[in-house]
Amino acid sequence: MHYHCSSPEMRAPLSTVISRQNSSSKLLQSFSFSTSSNIKTLKQTHANLIRTQGIHNPLLIGKLIADIATSHPSNLPYARSVFSQVQTQPNTFTWNSLIRGYAHCQNPTEAIALFRLMLCNGVSPNNYTYPFALKASASLPDPCVGLSLHGSLIRRGFEDFDEYIQTSLINFYASCGSVDVACKLFDKCPVRDVTTWNALIKGYIECERYNDAIRVFRVMQDRSKVKGDEITMLAVVSACAHLGALEVGRWMHAYIDRNRMRTSLNLATALVNMYVKCGEIEIASSLFRGMKERDVRVWSVMISGLAIHGLGKEALGLFYEMQSIGINPDSVTLTAVLSACSHSGLVNEGLKLLDRMQIDYLVEPTIEHYGCIVDLLGRAGRLKEALGLIQRIPLKPDVALWGALLVACRVHKDVDMGEKVAKEMLELDPHHAGAHVFLSNVYASYKKWELVEEVRNSMKDQKIRKPPGSSLIELDGVVHEFVSGDSSHPDSQKIYLMLDEFRRIRRMKEHQPFSGQMLFDIEEEEDKEVCLSQHSEKLAVAFGLIKTKPGSQLRIVKNLRICEDCHSLMKMVSEFFKRDVIVRDRSRFHHFRNGDCSCKEYW
Ligand code: ZN
């Protein structure tokens, strides 16, 4: 965190440090401390100190250790060895610089060990020590260390000392998942700069509370004069991407332009990703084309964007284009391009790429790459080949890999293979909800009711539940969330009337709700107790219809895969109610228009 680096104590030239600590300035002048982080220069200074006996002066040696520790993470062992040779007790400043060094180089355990050692040596921490130690504890898996630090700083009277400490506390609570505590501390904080706001916004994002992150950003704009910086914008733009909130995302983009913020490569990539995830592949593409600098990451974002929109050929084109201008694809790019093949049924291209990966791109195939190929073969109905691949690969298949095959077994109604696959999955993950449901459905289809009972009891005993389906829809810059069977929305009554209307229209068009799938309804969809007609995306689209006029667009983001019944309903909505409906499900985008879907039933 950059506020740590800019803390006055660390920036202070040596003269200030020394005069603050009442030392003779003459001694100082005899040593030139370079601000350079060059290790050679630092070693020269070290040699000078040894030659002139300056090594015994605690202030000079302290400054040297601080300079080494903060120069580069790789110099920390050197700083540590100088530190261990100091004969007198190092002062707080010296301890701080080492703790800071470890906290910043992702070695939080060492930073905390040093903090404890400092206390054991009877050296008192000051207001600079706590932000460094809190930063370290924020990256530890166990929040206990940070909590005890909080206690310690309260005892020493530092809690309300300054905004560095307060921001560090907010950051700590936000990063260990206690964003509500972070929020309380934030409210108490008298001075809030952009770092304080960022800590809270990032906390909400880490807890996947994207709507709250955007809400905090709005409050920051409306009630304080603090302008967002790049960190803020990266956070809120990614929140829009998760929510599929195009209107808000566009506003964020305009905010960046209006405030003439420098669009770094990271920020530009986040914007491209946001437009991709909001279904605006053309805007994403033109933004991507306009970028002055493009690294492998943004190429991968664009390729995977084309993939989830079912534009496989275009994705492949981009994949070859990036190579033609000398950018080498990495493992992520290859996952993107393989998933493009799978979403567009480009079976041969995908298989060829897998074969050539190691030779042409020096990328070792990972379980994700194999997952794309299993998916690719599975969608194309080549189940035996997919199974052969899983059995042949040099890696240990995981649940997700088997899961890709299970989906294919469901789609192609291969009950026998599905049964074997589900059992493999339960070996690896005895709590897997999808595999349980699949098995119980398989046994039901064989009319083996005892086995059905057995599977259901095991689910009950282990308290296995499928994740609830939920859908988001953005209207007028506000994101509304619906859970399957939900009746908590203020407009719930109207929504349920609209669902009745759907049933009436479908009956009229003799379009019965699809029921054949129910038997094989696995993984993707919601609990069977929740009626098919109340799936979350149906509630969301009904709400969208109530609130908009014909000709508008409705954008829905669903956490699971859309089921066949909802898919056919969306087609009907797009034709009968004259709305374009864009659904992003867990796997891809579906653009519904005039009764057709862009996926061409291939999903
Ligand atoms: Zn559904």
Ligand code: ZN
């Ligand atoms: Zn579709």
